[in-house]
Amino acid sequence: MIVGLPVVVIGAGPQGLAAAAHLLERDLEPLVLEQGTRPAAAVAEWGHVRLFSEWPELIDQAAARLLAPSGWRANEHGYPTGEAWISDYLAPLAHALGERVRFGTRVTGIGRKGRDLLVDAGRAEQPFVVHVEEPGGAQSRIEARAVIDASGSWSAPNLAGADGLPTIGEAEATGFLTYRIPAFENPAEYAGRHTVVLGSGHSAITAVTELARIARQYPETRITWALRRDGVGSTFGGGDADQLPARGALGERAKDAVDHGIVSLVTGFRTERIDTTDQGAVLTAEDGRALDPAARVVVLTGFRPDLSFLSEIRLELDARLQAPVRIAADIDPNIHSCGSVRTTGAADLAQPEPDFFIVGAKSYGRAPTFLALTGYEQVRSVVAQLSGDHEAAARVELVLPETGVCGGAGLFDDPDAAKGEACCAPAPKVLQIGRAPVSATR
Structure with a gap:
C-alpha cells in the first residue's frame, strides 16, 4: 500500500x-x-x-x-x-x-x-x-x-415496476408516490384516505404498522399492502424467535393488522402500470388486476x-x-x-x-x-x-443475530413455499458485539 x-x-x-x-x-x-x-x-x-x-x-x-x-x-x-x-x-x-x-x-x-x-x-x-x-x-x-x-x-431506491425498471406511468405519477418511509407527522394526510404500500421488507412493514395506527384512530382509512410474491412466505419474520426482539415484534404488529382486517394484503401483485386519475393513482398488475385509486403510494421495494x-x-x-x-x-x-x-x-x-x-x-x-x-x-x-x-x-469478532425464519423467500410463484416458521432459539436479551460489550470508558 x-x-x-x-x-x-x-x-x-x-x-x-x-x-x-x-x-x-x-x-x-x-x-x-x-x-x-x-x-x-x-x-x-x-x-x-x-x-x-x-x-x-x-x-x-x-x-x-x-x-x-x-x-x-x-x-x-x-x-x-x-x-x-x-x-x-x-x-x-x-x-x-x-x-x-x-x-x-x-x-x-x-x-x-x-x-x-x-x-x-x-x-x-x-x-x-x-x-x-x-x-x-x-x-x-x-x-x-x-x-x-x-x-x-x-x-438509489428500487422502483415500483416489478421488472426493476420504471413502470408505465411511474414518472407521471410522482405526485402520488414516495420512495421513503413517511414521517406520518400529519395523520390527516392519510386519515380517511386510501394508501397503497408496495414491498415486503422491514421498511414496508414499518409503514404498514404506522398506517394501521392511524386507521385505528380514523376507521375510514384504507390500507392496501401489495406483495409481488404469490404467498406471504417469511414476510412477517420470526416473531419471538428473532434474536433482535424489536424486529420480531415489528412483524407481529403487521400480522395483527392484517389478521384484524385493518390492512388488506394483496399477493402476486407485480405492478405493470400506474395511471393518474382525478381520484388518485391506480396501480394495475401484470395479470390485469387493478387496485382502487390511492391518495398515496408508498414504494418500499428495496x-x-x-x-x-x-x-x-x-x-x-x-x-x-x-x-x-x-x-x-x-x-x-x-x-x-x-x-x-x-x-x-x-x-x-x-x-x-x-x-x-x-x-x-x-x-x-x-x-x-x-x-x-x-x-x-x-x-x-x-x-x-x-x-x-x-x-x-x-479473525471473526462478531456472531450475527438470527432472524428466527427458516428457509429462503421460496419459489417466486409458489404460495405454499417458505411459510416462514420460526426455527431458531429464543432471543437472548443482550447481544455481545466483538469480544466485549461497548464501553465509552474503555
Missing part, C-alpha cells in the same frame, strides 16, 4: 465514521468525503423511524474509544430513532474526527493515477485518484493510498448500489445482487435461511482492485436485512487488513 497519502472513506454514515475511527487507531490517516451537509445525512432522511437494534448494537467500539476522552458516554438501553442515533452518537463522532470529514463533497469517479480500467502495467503501485465535486461546484482530485466505499444505497462512479475500478460483483461475489450466497434472499448469514470481513470484501473495499449497506448490493453490526465488523477487518495486521483481519 502506498504510504504518505490518506485512506479515503466515502460516506460519513455509521460505517464510514467507524472506519475513520479504526484507521486512526491503526495510525492511518482517514479522509471522509460526505455528499450531504451533515453527519449521516442519509440517516437524517429517515430520522423519524425507530431502529429495531438497541443502542449497544449501534455503537462501534473504536468509535466509542475515540469519543471517551471528551466525556461522551454510550447509551446502554433503548431503541433510538435515526435522529437520536445521529445526535447522541454519530454527530459527536464526526465532531471528534474534525477536519478529517468533509461535507458537501460528492465523489464523481475513482481511478488509478495514469491508468484507466484496461491498463495492467504498474497499476497496483499507482495511488487512487478520487474525483470530487466540492461545495459550489468546483472540481478537484484527491490522491489516496486506499479507498473504502461506505456510501450506502439510500440514494435499494440498489450506485456503481456509476466506479466505472474505472475493477470489481467482481454477483450478477444478481451486485454485491461482492464471496458474500453473495450468504445474503441472497432467494436462499437465505436460519444461521446462513455469517459475518463478513476483508477477505470476503476484497476486489480485483487492490486496497479498494465496498462496506456497509452497499456491500449487500440489492439484498435486504443489513445490520449496523455487520458493517462495524466489516470496517474493523478491512482496516486491520490495510494496516498489515492480517491475523486481526481474518
Whole structure:
C-alpha cells in the first residue's frame, strides 16, 4: 500500500465514521468525503423511524474509544430513532474526527493515477485518484493510498415496476408516490384516505404498522399492502424467535393488522402500470388486476448500489445482487435461511482492485436485512487488513443475530413455499458485539 497519502472513506454514515475511527487507531490517516451537509445525512432522511437494534448494537467500539476522552458516554438501553442515533452518537463522532470529514463533497469517479480500467502495467503501485465535486461546484482530485466505499444505497431506491425498471406511468405519477418511509407527522394526510404500500421488507412493514395506527384512530382509512410474491412466505419474520426482539415484534404488529382486517394484503401483485386519475393513482398488475385509486403510494421495494462512479475500478460483483461475489450466497434472499448469514470481513470484501473495499449497506448490493453490526465488523477487518495486521483481519469478532425464519423467500410463484416458521432459539436479551460489550470508558 502506498504510504504518505490518506485512506479515503466515502460516506460519513455509521460505517464510514467507524472506519475513520479504526484507521486512526491503526495510525492511518482517514479522509471522509460526505455528499450531504451533515453527519449521516442519509440517516437524517429517515430520522423519524425507530431502529429495531438497541443502542449497544449501534455503537462501534473504536468509535466509542475515540469519543471517551471528551466525556461522551454510550447509551446502554433503548431503541433510538435515526435522529437520536445521529445526535447522541454519530454527530459527536464526526465532531471528534474534525477536519478529517468533509461535507458537501460528492465523489464523481475513482481511478488509478495514469491508468484507466484496461491498463495492467504498474497499476497496483499507482495511488487512487478520487474525483470530487466540492461545495459550489468546483472540481478537484484527491490522491489516496486506499479507498473504502461506505456510501450506502439510500440514494438509489428500487422502483415500483416489478421488472426493476420504471413502470408505465411511474414518472407521471410522482405526485402520488414516495420512495421513503413517511414521517406520518400529519395523520390527516392519510386519515380517511386510501394508501397503497408496495414491498415486503422491514421498511414496508414499518409503514404498514404506522398506517394501521392511524386507521385505528380514523376507521375510514384504507390500507392496501401489495406483495409481488404469490404467498406471504417469511414476510412477517420470526416473531419471538428473532434474536433482535424489536424486529420480531415489528412483524407481529403487521400480522395483527392484517389478521384484524385493518390492512388488506394483496399477493402476486407485480405492478405493470400506474395511471393518474382525478381520484388518485391506480396501480394495475401484470395479470390485469387493478387496485382502487390511492391518495398515496408508498414504494418500499428495496435499494440498489450506485456503481456509476466506479466505472474505472475493477470489481467482481454477483450478477444478481451486485454485491461482492464471496458474500453473495450468504445474503441472497432467494436462499437465505436460519444461521446462513455469517459475518463478513476483508477477505470476503476484497476486489480485483487492490486496497479498494465496498462496506456497509452497499456491500449487500440489492439484498435486504443489513445490520449496523455487520458493517462495524466489516470496517474493523478491512482496516486491520490495510494496516498489515492480517491475523486481526481474518479473525471473526462478531456472531450475527438470527432472524428466527427458516428457509429462503421460496419459489417466486409458489404460495405454499417458505411459510416462514420460526426455527431458531429464543432471543437472548443482550447481544455481545466483538469480544466485549461497548464501553465509552474503555
